[in-house]
Amino acid sequence: MPRLPLHPSSGTGISHRFSKTIRFVRYGCANRPFYHIVVMTTKIGQHKPPIEQLGSYDPLPNKYNEKLISLNFERIKYWLGQKALVSKPVAIMLGLCGYFPIHPRTYMKAWRNRRKAAAEAETNKNLESEAKSKAEAAS
Amino acid sequence: MIRLLVQINVNVLTVRNLNAYDHIISNGPHIQCVRWKRKPIWLPPAKSKLFRIPERKVIPTEESIELKRLHNNYRTYMKSLMTYFIETEKEKEFCFNKLVVEKNAQEDFEICSQINDKWNKKVAMMREERLIQEREDRQKEILEKVQAKKERDSKILEKIDEEIRKAKEEAKTFITPENIDKAIVNALENITEHNVAIDLKVSIIIQQVLHGNSSNIGG
Numbered sequence A: 001m002p003r004l005p006l007h008p009s010s011g012t013g014i015s016h017r018f019s020k021t022i023r024f025v026r027y028g029c030a031n032r033p034f035y036h037i038v039v040m041t042t043k044i045g046q047h048k049p050p051i052e053q054l055g056s057y058d059p060l061p062n063k064y065n066e067k068l069i070s071l072n073f074e075r076i077k078y079w080l081g082q083k084a085l086v087s088k089p090v091a092i093m094l095g096l097c098g099y100f101p102i103h104p105r106t107y108m109k110a111w112r113n114r115r116k117a118a119a120e121a122e123t124n125k126n127l128e129s130e131a132k133s134k135a136e137a138a139s
Numbered sequence B: 001m002i003r004l005l006v007q008i009n010v011n012v013l014t015v016r017n018l019n020a021y022d023h024i025i026s027n028g029p030h031i032q033c034v035r036w037k038r039k040p041i042w043l044p045p046a047k048s049k050l051f052r053i054p055e056r057k058v059i060p061t062e063e064s065i066e067l068k069r070l071h072n073n074y075r076t077y078m079k080s081l082m083t084y085f086i087e088t089e090k091e092k093e094f095c096f097n098k099l100v101v102e103k104n105a106q107e108d109f110e111i112c113s114q115i116n117d118k119w120n121k122k123v124a125m126m127r128e129e130r131l132i133q134e135r136e137d138r139q140k141e142i143l144e145k146v147q148a149k150k151e152r153d154s155k156i157l158e159k160i161d162e163e164i165r166k167a168k169e170e171a172k173t174f175i176t177p178e179n180i181d182k183a184i185v186n187a188l189e190n191i192t193e194h195n196v197a198i199d200l201k202v203s204i205i206i207q208q209v210l211h212g213n214s215s216n217i218g219g
Helices: A073-081 A088-097 A104-138 B012-019 B061-095 B098-171 B180-189 B209-218
Strands: A020-026 A035-041 A052-057 A069-071 B196-198 B204-206
Touching: A020 A073, A020 A088, A052 A073, A069 A088, A073 B061, A088 A104, A104 B061, B061 B098
Parallel strands: none
Antiparallel strands: A020 A035, A035 A052, A052 A069, B196 B204
């Protein structure tokens, strides 16, 4: 049975004194992720009514090879002022958006990818040189 | 294959769990269900996986040092950012305090009223000038109108005088009680015939014969 949300996904606006977190909520279906960025009470489940929606994030690139993200910076600023926490993925996204300092994890991913690409290039070079030498030997 | 079999070492819960999908599974002997092959969460780890220890990922020391540095920097940045956000929100809240808002509104109102007074003075001056001009124009207009009326009246009087003069001239020929006898006598003496016919050549034809006839008829 589908989970029918009986609350507005844009948020109920009901907030308690419990600590809050800005985090992603997965509103997609199978093999098609789509995320809302919401403020919720930290200990509440993913698909429970959020306090407020602050944006959305589409991780699959569209036909122009863009990953779209929308953020309500005014409200994010307000909620950060209310001492809301920020989950790690959201902090990384905000870092990439230029709102926060860039997260170390982003740097780590980048240098690992770079290293991997360099290693691949080297192996390709080696293979090519080997193939060349083999061809020379055969001729 | 999932079938309701009584096996050794099988929990009751497992059996019930598997039983839930019975309606999907046909009785064919060689069918294997791929979709729901996961172990239910409440079962203990499999015997073969019981003593398996997952390998710990090794991060090179250089990388770990770099990461630590980055994380430290990130944390300090974030701390300062968060305090900034909290302070700005506090300031905003303070700005929206009732007393402060009222005070600001009062100050704003005073400034606005000053500007308004200035404008009012300016407009009043302009209005006075305009009113003076209008009054002068009105007086001129009225004078002109009075002059025109005078001229018109004098013309009408002249016209009336002329008419009266004409009437007086004509009054000499009027029949009055004094000269009525004279007029009657005159009329009887000079009878004029007004029963006249006109033919196509515009020559007047007078029939005097009819006069006698008419008198006969009348008698």
